[in-house]
Amino acid sequence: MKIDRFSRWIFNSYSPSLEGLALFRIFTALMFLFFLMPDASYYSDLANFPDDFFSPPPGPMMLIDSFPEAWFFYIVHLFLIVSWLGILFGYKSRVSSLMAGVFMLILLGFIFSIGKVNHQMLLVLLPVIMAFSNWGEAYSIDARRADPPSQAEGWPLVLLALFVGFMMFTAGFPKILGGWLDGDTLATKGHLLNQYFVRGRTELLSGFMVDMNVPWVWSLLDWATVIFETGFLVAVLRAGWTRLFVCFAVLFHFSTMLTLNIAFLVNFPAYAAFLPWRKIHNYISPRLSSESDSINVALIFGAVLTGIFTIIKIIDKNDLILQLSEPSFDDLAIIGTALVIVIALGVRKAKSLIISVRS
Secondary structure, three states, rough: OHHHHHHHHHHHHHOOOOOHHHHHHHHHHHHHHHHHOOOOHHHHHHOOOOOHHHHOOHHHHHHHOOOOOOHHHHHHHHHHHHHHHHHHOOOOOOHHHHHHHHHHHHHHHHHHHHOOOOOOOHHHHHHHHHHHHHOOOOOOHHHHOOOOOOOOOOHHHHHHHHHHHHHHHHHHHHHHHOOOOOOOOOOHHHHHHHHHHHEEEEEEOOOHHHOOOOHHHHHHHHHHHHHHHHHHHOOOOOHHHHHHHHHHHHHHHHHHHHOOOOOHHHHHHHHHOOHHHHHHHHHHHHHHHEEEOOHHHHHHHHHHHHHHHHHHHHHHHHHHOOOOOOOEEEEEEEEHHHHHHHHHHHHHHHHHHHHHHHH
């Protein structure tokens, strides 16, 4: 019986469609290519670091004892772009997805070898995990060349949720040990003051929050942060709980961006995996295509996203709206849009609950 429950959780928690996964694939590829690629201008400096600075994180990078030449980074960077283009157009999707993870891991391995490790491993894990979901079996070059497609797999979403939950837990549990639940600590405010005065992150609402002296509010934020980060790992046991905690995550990152000037944009492609892509596809498909040419769905969806992302990038690069050092306009636009989507989904869910109760 326990085995049956475990199997149902792994294989039946999510029931994605091939078309929904394909829309997510297109979204993720464009998101990565526009906003999440490593900064290539950093490679020359990285190659010129003395070998004494080379301190790789635990793993395969420890087999290497020095930084390679700059041309190596540029070649890997090019392969990374090609891999994500393969994902975008669905060409040898599984191989492209796996290679995207490998090339990103190589670049991050060297970038992290100078001592600073950022929270970017989801950029490695996401394409590798989704490679096994068959997200390249619809609206793709593979789909036009292959035999009848394989079925959509939901278990990679469970695995992705586990990784996200574990990463959240590793952030939350040390906070418990560090005294965040002590009402006199006010750890969130202490973190804010460090960001504001030491790191110079003074944009947006940070100044207002620094001046706010309401101890019970800061204590409440401490508790809420710990409960959210540690609770995510429990939430993965049910798809509905996971989606709810993803909504909390969007709200959490939006508030963190406004107050601490820290944006976790790298997490958002993973969060987007839990959007109702099947329903999104079923909604837009009749409006964007005819039965004789359903590929228009992917073409129009990709073209619209490309246009929106291009506009965001132009505004950011030319400081046309906001002149911020951190967070960037990219962060504000995408995370703000994610919050609007979460609110819209919440309102829709509330309406359906009210209707069901009245009936």
